[in-house]
Amino acid sequence: MTTGREVGPEGDPSEDAHTHDQVNATTDPLAGGGDNAVGREGLQGVRSQTNATVGTRGGRRGSGEGGSGRRRGGRRGGGRGDRSMVPEAEFTSYYGRPIVKPSPWEADIPAYLFAGGLAAGSSILAAGADLTGRPTMRRSGRLVSIGALGFSMVALVHDLGTPSRFYNMLRVAKPTSPMSMGTWILSAYGAFAGAATAAEAARMLPPRWRTRGPLRRPLALLPYVDRPAGVLAAVVAPAVASYTAVLLSDTATPSWHSAYRELPFVFVGSAAAASSGMAMITAPTSEAGPARRLAVAGAAFELVMEHRMEQTMGITAEPLHQGQAGRLMRAAKALTVAGAAGSLLAGRSRALSVLSGAALMAGSACTRFGVFEAGQASAKDPKYTVVPQRERLEREGPVRHPG
């Protein structure tokens, strides 16, 4: 029996009609008794959810108090430099298995977080450059923004389980879904940034095309598109930079959700640092003064907000210091500090500007990957789901609606 139609990985747009009437057909029991002939991939799939924890902790051991499998201390696998001064929290779980599931997202998503921030910041810088007479910075900002946006789109579609159905994102506009809101924010931003970059590209055409030839009329529109589109892109861009924090936080992933107050600020700081770093690389030092100032401010803001974030996250801040995420976050901090210091000193030094800019961009990328990996790690360990909820229960009692 089947419920719904069989849909191949490619999907079929024509099936979008009559969506939720499920079709009963005759029974075709799957894999009757032959369950032993197991799909190996599935096995690995399940293992990957469970093995992350098994073996590193005691789980239930048939000893101790009431077999409740509480554990304390003793578990430190990867991640040098872990902060193990604090005694391990005591908690119970089902044989150390994860409770919530980590997102199925791969490197595409943190790469998009970085590229989206870079695009957004570049559009803002480009608009500022346009309004203050910095033509090279305007041009590089617009080109970077559209390049980063294009990369983002490819990454986002590539990460879908069924990429050929990416357009289903445009079926609804749903305020309860940050991803839906993000889709529309990106669409609006993409239209403006695209128009601004088209105008920029048109400027690069031979001047005689404006007076002669088939492009004469469209090119006459240029002045009406150029600055307005650039400014509108810059107005929408901050939303592109900050909504991604909501995208991560609006989940049950412990280290993302508990960061929801500060993460948008960390991400806009990171976006400012990355895009300013890029502007310092691509624009001449004579034009890049605002980029250097924004680089220092963005980097400092990111570092301060990241620190505050960790203060409020409680135990779910731990994954930010452990394993892969810990390495990334330490690298992010070092690179961002170095890049900010370099930007302060760079002045008219081209070499130092390029170096600082590169460090800031790398720092921003490390922040995104670090936050992403920390969340994934927090979902794979039941500790970060159970302990904060238990702590809240002890502090405030169960969460109950007052009405």
Added chain:
Amino acid sequence: MSWTISENSFWGPLDPAADAGYPEDRPKRKGFFTDTSICIGCKACEVACKEWNDVPSDHFDMTATSYDNSHSLNSNQWRHVAFIEQPKRLVTEGGGQDTGLRGTVDLGMPTVPPTGAAEQLANGADDRPDFRWLMSSDVCKHCTHAACLDVCPTGSLFRTEFGTVVVQDDICNGCGYCVPACPYGVIERRKGPDGAKNVGIAQKCTLCYDRLDAGKTPACAQACPTQSIQYGDVEELRERANKRVEQLHDAGIMDARLYGNDPTDGVGGTGAFFLLLDEPEVYGFPPDPVVTTKDLPSMYKHAVAAAGTLLAGAAVAFLGGRR
């Protein structure tokens, strides 16, 4: 399609089908009451679910920690029987007399044979086993406030007229957002096996939406030999569950408690709720889950403030001094 957002749309007691805009003549909210105190771990529910819903089998191995061989709820496992072995007696020490619950409800559960437990006999005169097996058939909770549904960007996940939450396989594009959103770790994007349908698409229990449409009981509840899985109107099931807890408390089983039955809890109560004999996390449940979208308005506010900060910061960078 109604666009009204009622007071409790994000959190609080609510009739989810009514909130989704179904008219007055909708059916009553349907759900499961899973009474784990009479689950025998036979896994008939797992098998029935797989058969009826054409859920692929994808592994066959023991976890090496208990008799659990299906690991977790996931895209290829819409019912999962947790199996827990504890050195603990069913009837709490001193908690009432042993009212003979074991005698009257003998389900053929394995006991420790005296010959294999010489030390136990030596230690005490009591021949009751000093360990217990807890079995619990887990399933999608069909939350009143379902985070998976809230965050779905395509509208693939939807609220049915029965108040349940179902994925439309032909809409889902596999964005995977519902996966980390679920506070119970239920829904998952199907990764395989090769050749299975709906690979790359989010999959979970539908509460047998097709069977409900035909007025039938979901496959798992139909197959359950002990009525551990009870299907019906959520309202009525909640009353039944309250009575059952009282009954167990009277019998000295003071560990008995309900999980997910309270419409004021963090997810507005679940359509599928449970009677447990230990703390929720022992069974792999979160102890006090809260739907993530409860905080969404605040998240948006913070994001708007951050966006404003970025724009203001950039403006200052351009206006503040010229070099």
